[in-house]
Amino acid sequence: MEAPAPEDELNFCQACTVRNRAICADLETYExxxxxxxxxxxxxxxxxxxxxxxxxxxxxxxxxxxxxxxxTQTSDGREQILGLAYPSDFLGRPFGNTSxxxxxxxxxxxxxxxxxxxxxxxxxxxxxxxxKLLERTLSELDRTRRWMLxxxxxxxxxxxxxxxxxxxxxxxxxxxxxxxxxxIDRFELPMSRQQIADILGLTIETVSxxxxxxxxxxxxxxxxxxxxxxxxxxxxxxxxA
Amino acid sequence: MEAPAPEDELNFCQACTVRNRAICADLETYExxxxxxxxxxxxxxxxxxxxxxxxxxxxxxxxxxxxxxxxTQTSDGREQILGLAYPSDFLGRPFGNTSxxxxxxxxxxxxxxxxxxxxxxxxxxxxxxxxKLLERTLSELDRTRRWMLxxxxxxxxxxxxxxxxxxxxxxxxxxxxxxxxxxIDRFELPMSRQQIADILGLTIETVSxxxxxxxxxxxxxxxxxxxxxxxxxxxxxxxxA
DNA sequence: GCAGTAGTTTGACCTGAATCAATGACGTGT
DNA sequence: ACACGTCATTGATTCAGGTCAAACTACTGC
Numbered sequence: 294m295e296a297p298a299p300e301d302e303l304n305f306c307q308a309c310t311v312r313n314r315a316i317c318a319d320l321e322t323y324e325x326x327x328x329x330x331x332x333x334x335x336x337x338x339x340x341x342x343x344x345x346x347x348x349x350x351x352x353x354x355x356x357x358x359x360x361x362x363x364x365t366q367t368s369d370g371r372e373q374i375l376g377l378a379y380p381s382d383f384l385g386r387p388f389g390n391t392s393x394x395x396x397x398x399x400x401x402x403x404x405x406x407x408x409x410x411x412x413x414x415x416x417x418x419x420x421x422x423x424x425k426l427l428e429r430t431l432s433e434l435d436r437t438r439r440w441m442l443x444x445x446x447x448x449x450x451x452x453x454x455x456x457x458x459x460x461x462x463x464x465x466x467x468x469x470x471x472x473x474x475x476x477i478d479r480f481e482l483p484m485s486r487q488q489i490a491d492i493l494g495l496t497i498e499t500v501s502x503x504x505x506x507x508x509x510x511x512x513x514x515x516x517x518x519x520x521x522x523x524x525x526x527x528x529x530x531x532x533x534a
Numbered sequence: 535m536e537a538p539a540p541e542d543e544l545n546f547c548q549a550c551t552v553r554n555r556a557i558c559a560d561l562e563t564y565e566x567x568x569x570x571x572x573x574x575x576x577x578x579x580x581x582x583x584x585x586x587x588x589x590x591x592x593x594x595x596x597x598x599x600x601x602x603x604x605x606t607q608t609s610d611g612r613e614q615i616l617g618l619a620y621p622s623d624f625l626g627r628p629f630g631n632t633s634x635x636x637x638x639x640x641x642x643x644x645x646x647x648x649x650x651x652x653x654x655x656x657x658x659x660x661x662x663x664x665x666k667l668l669e670r671t672l673s674e675l676d677r678t679r680r681w682m683l684x685x686x687x688x689x690x691x692x693x694x695x696x697x698x699x700x701x702x703x704x705x706x707x708x709x710x711x712x713x714x715x716x717x718i719d720r721f722e723l724p725m726s727r728q729q730i731a732d733i734l735g736l737t738i739e740t741v742s743x744x745x746x747x748x749x750x751x752x753x754x755x756x757x758x759x760x761x762x763x764x765x766x767x768x769x770x771x772x773x774x775a
Numbered sequence: 776g777c778a779g780t781a782g783t784t785t786g787a788c789c790t791g792a793a794t795c796a797a798t799g800a801c802g803t804g805t
Numbered sequence: 806a807c808a809c810g811t812c813a814t815t816g817a818t819t820c821a822g823g824t825c826a827a828a829c830t831a832c833t834g835c
Contacts, residue, residue: 365683368775373686375679386676388669393676420661427668428629434675435627435634437682438616442606444685445614445735449822486783494686499822501784518783518831534609690792727813740792742814759801759813 305329309405314381315355316425324419331411337361337398343406344385344392352406353385359402360483363394364491374492376437377483379463383429387413399483444494452493453503454532457513461523478523546570550646555622556596557666565660572652578602578639584647585626585633593647594626600643601724604635605732615733617678618724620704624670628654640724685735693734694744695773698754702764719764727759 306312306329307322317328334357337343343354346365361378375394378384386393387409407415416423443455464480482489486504490497507513512529514522523529547553547570548563558569575598578584585593587606602619616635619625627634628650648656657664684696705721723730727745731738748754753770755763764770 363679365679367683367687371687373683375682386672388672389676393679417665420664423661423668424658424664427664427671430668430671430675431627431629434671434678435630437675437678438604438606438634441616441678441682441685442608442614444682446608446612496823497783498785498824502822505784737793738813739794739815743792746814 305334306332309357311355311357311381315405316383316422316429317355319421319425320419324421328407328415328422331415332405332407335404335406337402337404339398339400339402341398343396343398343404344394346392346395348392350386350389350392350409353383353387353409353412354404354406356380356382356384357403357405359404360399361396361402361404362399362484362488362492363396365394372491373494374488376433376440377463377492379466383426385409387416387426399488449493449495449499449503450506451532452495453489453500453507454529456489456493457521457523458526458529458533478526480521482519482521546575547573550598552596552598552622556646557624557663557670558596560662560666561660565663569648569656569663572656573646573648576645576647578643578645580639580641580643582639584637584639584645585635587633587636589633591627591630591633591650594624594628594650594653595645595647597621597623597625598644598646601640602637602643602645603640603725603729603733604637606635613732614735615729617674617681618704618733620707624667626650628657628667640729690734690736690740690744691747692773693736694730694741694748695770697730697734698762698764699767699770699774719767721762723760723762 306317306325309315309317312318317325320328335343335354337359343361344350344352356378358380361384363375363378363384364372365375366372377399378396384396384404416426443452447455460482461477461480464483465477484492486497486500489495490500493500504513504515508515510528512523512525514524516522547558547566550556550558553559558566561569576584576595578600584595584602585591597619599621602625604616604619604625605613606616607613618640619637625637625645657667684693688696701723702718702721705724706718725733727738727741730736731741734741745754745756749756751769753764753766755765757763
């Protein structure tokens with residue numbers, strides 16, 4: 294296939310749905326054009342991986358649409374999900390040689406990938422980008438540390454309450470803020486029960502039991518396997534506090 | 535007291551024991567002089583706090599000597615330690631309004647503090663500093679994520695093994711690399727049993743029992759309450775893997 | 776619409792770590 | 806050198822969540 298004309302390449306970034314929220318948000322038009330030259334889009338199927346823990350960190354990426362899970366595991370195979378990456382989130386390990394986690398798409402996902410070395414060179418020359426990346430990394434560190442409190446000190450019920458609230462909030466934040474499904478109390482779980490268990494440091498049976506209990510208590514409604522409605526937000530918030 | 539002469543101010547930073555390892559490492563002499571003007575040293579007693587979770591983020595700091603714990607708690611008082619800060623580590627939340635954690639000295643500690651706003655202004659003008667801060671934040675995020683695997687998926691024995699190895703490694707890395715006590719297998723725990731429990735998401739009794747078990751198995755030796763020697767490093771590494 | 780299947784729920788039981796309760800020991804100050 | 810207070814250890818018991826096993830149910834492809 295022919296390379297697109299320069300105008301198209303520019304439009305490629307400028308028409309991007311995460312253009313104003315990702316780390317490229319503060320860049321000037323000419324910088325966007327440069328960044329556009331070193332990046333390319335990639336589509337991932339559900340279950341497809343973008344990088345593996347321990348492998349050479351070849352790529353970094355921005356999430357354009359979809360959701361990915363970042364995970365790691367013990368030597369004997371117990372998995373722990375480290376976080377979820379939603380649209381506009383940044384993925385990968387700049388200024389490091391190996392990937393610190395696996396990144397796997399949970400549904401059909403589009404990412405904007407850069408060779409790590411290209412990206413690093415660009416970042417070093419464009420401190421606005423580096424600054425955005427720093428702000429994002431600091432926020433991610435805060436979020437990760439809050440998750441440590443959950444894993445270290447909360448019981449199963451509290452963990453599930455925290456996750457449901459977080460997914461509701463992030464599903465909306467990740468959307469484009471325009472559509473009718475931007476309801477913080479009504480969303481679709483982007484992952485299976487097993488993956489919920491791997492996020493919360495629980496087993497699938499415990500997750501299932503707690504979900505059933507919440508349903509029986511009228512705190513949530515579940516339709517199908519993944520459609521959730523929060524009925525008593527206050528109760529969840531109290532549990533997760 | 536008189537302000538020190540400019541030469542002394544300069545020397546203050548240049549003679550700093552963490553000068554070559556902290557985020558100021560890559561700065562030019564003139565930049566160091568500028569940074570020196572906005573920072574000041576502060577000594578903390580064991581148990582004294584530098585910042586509280588939820589408070590306005592007024593200060594950021596570099597650790598010069600000693601150790602601090604970063605912690606958070608649930609609304610009903612269960613505590614989780616989020617990490618330890620050793621010499622040359624950076625503390626605080628630049629580009630954020632509130633402190634995401636409590637920071638409390640575990641022993642007599644010296645920090646180099648900056649008003650956050652002063653520091654941010656300096657960082658924005660000196661991208662070398664911002665780059666160092668980014669690298670450090672990315673490393674800290676990696677470390678924190680590894681800890682999530684521990685909290686989510688490891689049992690008490692494995693958690694303790696991981697902590698002992700980490701403390702050994704960081705005690706040495708934090709030293710100046712010159713002294714005789716730079717032995718990775720022989721170090722002093724900088725915290726009480728309760729604090730170990732709060733780091734590992736366990737109770738004090740479980741920590742004590744596991745430590746006793748490791749002593750009985752000849753994996754470690756403990757003299758007094760806090761002096762630890764690792765006798766069978768291989769066993770610990772296997773447990774923590 | 777049906778069958779097949781992966782994913783989920785539910786039940787029975789077990790276990791590791793928490794909790795409750797003494798007892799013991801380190802290190803501090805006198 | 807002693808006594809006190811804090812911190813740590815040890816023991817007995819409980820319980821949340823894990824494990825094992827058996828249904829069940831929502832999607833898939835035909």
